[in-house]
Amino acid sequence: MRARPSRQALLYLGVVLTCGVLLFPIYWLVITALSPADSLHHLPPKFWPDVPQWGIFREIIEQRPIPLWLGNSILAALGSVGISMFVSVFAGYSLSRFRLRGGPSLGLFILTAKMLPATLLVIPLFGIFRQLGLIGSLWSIILAHATLIVPFSTWMLKGYFDTIPRELEQAAMVDGCSPLGAMFRVILPVATPGLAATALYGFVLSWSDYAYARTFLTNAQTNWTANLGITTMKGEYITNWNQISAAAVLVALPIIVIYLFLERHLVGGLTAGAEK
Amino acid sequence: MAGIRIEHVTKSYGPLAVLKDFNLDITDGEFVVFVGPSGCGKSTMLKILAGLEEATSGRVLIGDREVTDLAPGDRDIAMVFQNYALYPHLTVARNMGFGLKMRGTPAAEIDRRVKDAARILGVEHLLDRRPRALSGGQRQRVALGRAIVREPQAFLMDEPLSNLDAKLRVHMRAEISALHKRLGVTTIYVTHDQIEAMTMADRIVIMRDGEIQQIAAPDAMFAEPANLFVAGFIGSPGMNFLKSKLTMGSGAGTVSLYGQDVKLALPAEPLKALDGREVILGLRPEHITEGNSPVTFTVSPRLVESLGSEKYVYCDIPEANRTDIARAAGVDDERGDAQIARLINAGDIALGRPVQLGFDPARLHVFDAETGRAVR
Ligand SMILES: Nc1ncnc2c1ncn2[C@@H]1O[C@H](COP(=O)(O)OP(=O)(O)O)[C@@H](O)[C@H]1O
Numbered sequence: 192m193r194a195r196p197s198r199q200a201l202l203y204l205g206v207v208l209t210c211g212v213l214l215f216p217i218y219w220l221v222i223t224a225l226s227p228a229d230s231l232h233h234l235p236p237k238f239w240p241d242v243p244q245w246g247i248f249r250e251i252i253e254q255r256p257i258p259l260w261l262g263n264s265i266l267a268a269l270g271s272v273g274i275s276m277f278v279s280v281f282a283g284y285s286l287s288r289f290r291l292r293g294g295p296s297l298g299l300f301i302l303t304a305k306m307l308p309a310t311l312l313v314i315p316l317f318g319i320f321r322q323l324g325l326i327g328s329l330w331s332i333i334l335a336h337a338t339l340i341v342p343f344s345t346w347m348l349k350g351y352f353d354t355i356p357r358e359l360e361q362a363a364m365v366d367g368c369s370p371l372g373a374m375f376r377v378i379l380p381v382a383t384p385g386l387a388a389t390a391l392y393g394f395v396l397s398w399s400d401y402a403y404a405r406t407f408l409t410n411a412q413t414n415w416t417a418n419l420g421i422t423t424m425k426g427e428y429i430t431n432w433n434q435i436s437a438a439a440v441l442v443a444l445p446i447i448v449i450y451l452f453l454e455r456h457l458v459g460g461l462t463a464g465a466e467k
Numbered sequence: 468m469a470g471i472r473i474e475h476v477t478k479s480y481g482p483l484a485v486l487k488d489f490n491l492d493i494t495d496g497e498f499v500v501f502v503g504p505s506g507c508g509k510s511t512m513l514k515i516l517a518g519l520e521e522a523t524s525g526r527v528l529i530g531d532r533e534v535t536d537l538a539p540g541d542r543d544i545a546m547v548f549q550n551y552a553l554y555p556h557l558t559v560a561r562n563m564g565f566g567l568k569m570r571g572t573p574a575a576e577i578d579r580r581v582k583d584a585a586r587i588l589g590v591e592h593l594l595d596r597r598p599r600a601l602s603g604g605q606r607q608r609v610a611l612g613r614a615i616v617r618e619p620q621a622f623l624m625d626e627p628l629s630n631l632d633a634k635l636r637v638h639m640r641a642e643i644s645a646l647h648k649r650l651g652v653t654t655i656y657v658t659h660d661q662i663e664a665m666t667m668a669d670r671i672v673i674m675r676d677g678e679i680q681q682i683a684a685p686d687a688m689f690a691e692p693a694n695l696f697v698a699g700f701i702g703s704p705g706m707n708f709l710k711s712k713l714t715m716g717s718g719a720g721t722v723s724l725y726g727q728d729v730k731l732a733l734p735a736e737p738l739k740a741l742d743g744r745e746v747i748l749g750l751r752p753e754h755i756t757e758g759n760s761p762v763t764f765t766v767s768p769r770l771v772e773s774l775g776s777e778k779y780v781y782c783d784i785p786e787a788n789r790t791d792i793a794r795a796a797g798v799d800d801e802r803g804d805a806q807i808a809r810l811i812n813a814g815d816i817a818l819g820r821p822v823q824l825g826f827d828p829a830r831l832h833v834f835d836a837e838t839g840r841a842v843r
């Protein structure tokens with residue numbers, strides 16, 4: 192089937208428009224960060240500042256413990272992704288491979304956990320964490336984020352394992368592996384792209400959280416995550432939008448870098464066999 | 468190397484009985500083919516042998532060792548899968564050496580044995596590649612290589628050729644046979660293709676709905692099929708089936724085919740029980756000849772297919788002789804109202820022009836119409 196030129200042009204127009212809509216807020220964020228604080232309320236708006244204020248980044252880093260916040264965000268994300276992956280790899284693999292009594296409904300039940308809004312879960316989690324003495328500790332959001340990530344990553348991984356033929360494990364078992372050995376020596380290496388995509392997805396979920404951090408960490412400044420920290424930069428009477436935007440750019444950067452770094456794993460399918 | 472013994476193996480998935488009392492003795496070095504239509508339980512039996520599925524009941528012995536409850540890796544067998552199941556993340560060399568590595572074989576010896584196997588299969592130049600960089604035929608060889616490198620007690624192969632194109636399939640068929648001659652390892656080979664079974668097997672085990680229909684050497688199975696199913700499954704094109712009433716005359720059975728009384732060559736004794744009843748007569752397409760024969764009949768061809776050296780002549784079966792048994796045991800959707808003659812070096816045969824065909828009654832197979840069992 193060959194599309195006619197006019198249809199192609201229309202398609203391209205659609206893609207360009209979509210990208211425009213998606214990218215404009217990011218572009219505007221960058222513009223806001225680089226513009227002088229007093230030029231933000233100008234009409235008509237400027238689409239590129241006359242003198243980009245690159246110094247803004249140094250300025251906010253000197254004023255606020257942004258590296259600390261970023262570090263906390265990274266720790267929280269790594270911790271919650273680590274726990275989630277450990278749980279989900281086994282759960283997803285079992286759901287994919289074993290016929291359990293009630294297996295399908297169990298799988299669906301896991302998903303319903305995700306259908307509840309985070310704000311609803313915050314209250315019981317707060318109670319639990321207070322009893323455990325975790326309020327104010329990074330562990331509170333690591334665990335809370337894990338409860339968000341596990342349902343999704345379990346299903347993503349189940350879907351990925353479903354695409355791997357069972358004969359691979361069977362071959363490994365005939366070759367002398369135990370069932371667990373077959374999973375670790377054959378299935379997980381083969382599933383690397385799926386594992387990477389799932390881990391990244393979980394990372395983003397944790398990274399973008401605000402509600403849990405706001406609830407569990409507000410009284411522990413040294414454990415603030417980046418998202419929580421940024422919101423404290425908004426003053427009651429005066430807000431330096433350029434500073435907040437600059438901080439937001441810094442928070443977005445790690446995710447973009449990770450995407451660029453993992454891209455070939457995410458889209459390349461099984462890169463392991465692709466060379467030569 | 469070792470023989471294999473399967474004793475009273477059954478397998479059920481819930482209420483579905485997939486294998487019903489499977490018994491088989493395989494001698495050391497034998498090449499046994501399980502053949503049957505898709506879904507008849509061949510793969511299930513093979514997986515039970517491999518330890519990948521648990522039998523519902525029964526025992527499996529490899530050599531003198533009962534392996535019924537052993538893990539696949541402890542059974543000392545190698546398996547070749549239809550989709551090859553090569554490890555995508557490992558090179559060819561590591562794919563082939565994986566089983567040895569799992570058993571703790573020293574690296575130098577793995578290396579030597581992988582190279583030996585690669586030489587036998589002609590894949591030495593591919594050892595550093597990953598499976599995805601191989602063609603279908605090359606993957607097939609690597610999968611075979613992975614099996615032979617381990618020097619196991621037995622090879623289990625589940626439709627290993629069905630992902631290859633027709634030409635390569637014929638070629639690999641011969642190679643696997645040659646490999647078996649060379650290594651002499653007991654092999655169980657599963658296929659739905661009766662030609663593979665006929666050409667490769669020392670013995671064929673033909674199955675249907677989880678039951679063994681017959682166990683015999685290829686030629687014996689072709690010459691003396693045990694029942695209608697086997698008769699229709701083995702041979703291509705499949706056997707022609709005709710229906711008739713059997714009457715016992717003076718010491719011999721007589722049936723009526725093409726409006727003629729045909730005296731059966733079978734001894735009277737086994738036929739007596741069927742006196743006055745319906746029987747199915749089987750006649751292989753290649754046993755129908757052009758021109759003079761002990762029994763001749765004239766037909767108008769409905770379709771003539773020429774393969775150059777031979778012609779398939781399709782013609783109608785008289786109403787009285789028609790059966791509703793599909794040819795080739797329902798594998799092809801050929802109807803029971805036509806018969807095929809396979810004529811070698813036939814003369815000019817044209818559509819609609821009457822032609823005289825014939826056969827020797829000694830070639831007729833007789834089946835009990837009720838049970839489908841061969842009478843002999
Ligand atoms: N895990 C399973 N659960 C339920 N039924 C199964 C399972 N595996 C196989 N079967 C059924 O068992 C029968 C035999 O399957 P199989 O041995 O794969 O047939 P074949 O290899 O001869 O084509 C089929 O009807 C199939 O649907």
Ligand SMILES: [Mg+2]
Nearest residue numbers: 509510511625
């Ligand atoms: Mg099968």
